[in-house]
Amino acid sequence: MQLITTILCGGAGSRLWPVSRELHPKPFIRLADGQSLLQKAFLRGAQLSGLTEILTVTNRELLFATQDEFRAVNTTGIPVSFVLEPCGRNTAAAIAIAALQVAEKHGPDALMLVLAADHVIADQAAFEKAVRTASQLAASGKLVTFGIHPDSPETGYGYIEAEGNTVIRFVEKPSIEVAREYVDSGRFLWNSGMFCFAAGAMLAQMKLHCPDILDATAACARQSRSAEGKGYTQLELDANTFKLVPDLSIDYAIMEKSDQIAVVPCNVGWSDIGSWTALGNLDEPDTNGNRIQGDVLMHNTHNCIIHSNDRLMGAVGVDDLILIDTPDAVLVAHKSSAQDVKQIYSQLKIKGHEAYRLHRTVHRPWGTYTVLEEGNDFKIKRIEVKPGASLSLQMHHHRSEHWIVVRGMAKVVNGDAELLINTNESTYIPAGHRHRLENPGILSLVMIEVQSGPYLGEDDIVRFQDIYGRT
Structure with missing residues (x-):
């Protein structure tokens, strides 16, 4: 039986600000052991028996950071694939496009295990046992959710009233008084937001209960670009059609309506890390x-x-x-x-303040840049370029740039000239000049960039060529 772990990676980055930001959301936060929440989700799915592939649905802007995270922990070469959203349309759309992809590639009977990228599960053995039970239910046509035995009256979680594997009802986030009643009754579970089902079974229930979401998502997929490489596939969703997909959670769209729902109650050391208090509790x-x-x-x-x-x-x-x-x-x-x-x-x-969106260190497909200091008409960056990586061939209307290499060697296009710049050497790029930076070496290239000009925004960039498809 094929199993495809499907990771939903996104979020606004609001509840764990200032460490999380819009372009560095909660899944990328590193815990005390050095691993990010996203890496832990990958490893959680990678250890399951019968695993065929790990499919990740994420924002287009997060692709390269996600690839870097996976590359650091995917030591066994598990096949990976990506669905890239131009904007968030909630979990129903994300699961619909993932199920369409899995059904087309692996067949409608392939099982999908849907995981959030920003949860913590402390007991891997108990998790694997719960997945085995869920897989058996899913193979019989059930859409399975995982219910967590509550140990406190939390008001930040939805609840599931259940008897064994039978779901009686889903309940919205309650007041503290109601939450205490739920916990005391022993009949309620926390709704974990994890699921297991056959791709075809989910698509059939979507056709019955939310055909507008399924039809709009399928139409978007037909208009979208795909790419494939060794052990890697990617579907970049068309922005114009994806914004037409209704914005609805999978709970509202399917789980609260379908008569094919089952639940697996479990104790797996689960937390959705929904606040700084929850994150802090992971430390001794x-x-x-x-x-x-x-x-x-x-x-x-x-x-x-x-x-x-x-x-x-x-x-x-x-x-x-x-x-x-x-x-x-x-x-x-x-x-x-x-x-x-x-x-x-x-x-x-x-207010449009960049601190909601970016850190001073920003990840790009070629490496990172860090803003060291800036004023009204200048900005100083530390730029690190991966071995073999290249920035786009580009031009700026309003700023000039001075590049100083501090480690490694840089291959530079500056206007009509092509230069090799060694450590402690530099080049000046006037505004309006086409230019490109490349690292031809086997070690990281580190340089300091000094920008000057009347406007220094990151949107002052015209790309002519780009190996990452950003032109």
């Missing part, structure tokens, strides 16, 4: 209840969550706070208001 507390990552000194400080991985932080005489330091933003919040962090994110987005 010290004797004063503080959960710390990074270089932190404390005095008379209790029950705090403190993350500071780039510089020294001191905390004196404070209790029950969340203190998060990043190179361009600091968060100070009371633990009781952890769910309200998204309000800061929303304010930044309304």
Whole structure:
């Protein structure tokens, strides 16, 4: 029996700001062991018996960062494929396009295990046991969800009332009083947002209960571009038709309507890491209840969550706070208001402040750049280019650039000239000149870029050629 692990990777990055951002959402957050939540989801699916492929549905802007994450942990060469969304249309659309792809490639009886990219599961053995049970139910035509035995009255989760594998009803996020009643009754499970089903069974239920979503998604797939390589396939969804797909969750579209639903109750050490409090709880507390990552000194400080991985932080005489330091933003919040962090994110987005969208270090398909300092008419970046990688052939209308190589060798197109620039050498690129940077070596190329001009926005770029398809 074929099993395709399907990872849904996206999110706005609002609840774990400032570490998560729109273009660096929660799945890319690294835990204390150095692995990201996305890498843990990949490895979780990769260890399952019968695995044929790992399919990831993600935003087009996150593709190259996702590939880098997978490349670091895919040591056995598991085939991977991607569906690239131009914008988010919720989980029903994501699952519909994934099921269409799986049914076409592997047949309608192929089983799909749908995982979120930003969950933690502590007990892999219990998870694999739950998947085996779910697979048996899915092979009989059921759409299976995983229900987590609750250990506290959480108001941030949906609930499932169940008897054995039979779902009685789905319930929205309750008040704290109702949540206590649910937990005390023993009849309710947390809705984990993980699923298992045959691709054909899901498509049949979509045709019955949400044909508008299925038809619009199928129409989009027919207009979309696909690519294929060794152990790799990719479908880039057409933006004009994908925006016509109705925006609805899989729970509303299918799970609450279908009579083919089953649930597997389980204890797998699950958390959806929905706040800084949940993320902090993954760290072991010290004797004063503080959960710390990074270089932190404390005095008379209790029950705090403190993350500071780039510089020294001191905390004196404070209790029950969340203190998060990043190179361009600091968060100070009371633990009781952890769910309200998204309000800061929303304010930044309304103001158009880049801190809701990007970190100072930004991932690109060729490597990364880090903004070191900027003013009204200048910006200084550290640029790192992977071995063999190349930036696009491009031009800027409003800014000139000065490139200084600090490690490695750069192959540069500057106007009509083609240059090799060694360590401690530089070149100047006037505004309006076509230019390209390439790393011809086997080690990473590191350089400093000094930009100057009246406008320094990242949208001042005209691409003429690009090996990553961004022209």
